Amino acid sequence: MPELPEVETTRRGIEPWASGRRITRLVVRNRRLRWPVPRELAARVAGATIDAIGRRAKYLLLRTSAGTLIVHLGMSGSLRVLPAGSRPQAHDHFDLELDSGHCLRFNDPRRFGSLLFTRGDPLAHPLLAALGPEPLSADFDDERLWRRARGRRAAIKTFIMDARTVAGVGNIYASEALFRAGIRPGLAAGRVSRARMLALAAAIRTVLAAAVGAGGTTLRNYVDAAGLPGHFRPRLWVYERAGAPCRKCRTPIRQVVLGQRSSYWCPRCQR
DNA sequence: AGACAGACCTGTGAGC
């Protein structure tokens, strides 16, 4: 799915359509998402006004006068703005209908996504409370990243994909940031030098910011709020390029599985 | 505490 850049692109896309609007109806066609959508949710949010659209890690936060709707896009989800009542397609699991005549339509073939609700502080929700710092905010502290890695034997790629280390870095951008920092993905996190760890933090920031600027990466399912794919894919250095020549040194890109996830790297550019 | 594997689910492409 959607990693941080894709979720942020979605947030920006729905914001002008949803912020300030009143929810007229929540239509749930399939409540069997990662966590079942509660039956009473529709009644709780009907009539509420959407005050703001936020994001924490890969979670979208629709703050309303009744509470906060928390949307996760899972591996294959998207949230689009469409005319309310337009014909649903396969895997269109819920519509959040607005008083403008539009709706936010959630599509997710694999159903790893979710729709949650909380009346309290969403950041205190059990699924969000333990998340690490936002990589594009000042909370992402290079020094703290370095300290956290002390003694860790897990691969550096697995380490930066742990949402408690830093939020929002998924499989694509973990490989991409490591390429940019010149660090091989299988190196134990605790063995990355301080200087290289700082370079990695910088690479995480730059690659995520660049991907947000390009509207994210589309490999298969991802589309933004307008139904359009992201444009970052041609700018990937290594992801899904196994066997293809490195764009810097022409050495064939390698693929290795770390933490049950495919990882891509250049054996010459990354040490 | 940290490091794993397994689980959830559907679609797609490769190989036979």
Place this chain on the structure above:
DNA sequence: TGCTCACAGGTCTGTC
């Protein structure tokens, strides 16, 4: 054509 298998952008849960 049709079957089986591997794999896909996430992340929680259980076990050692």
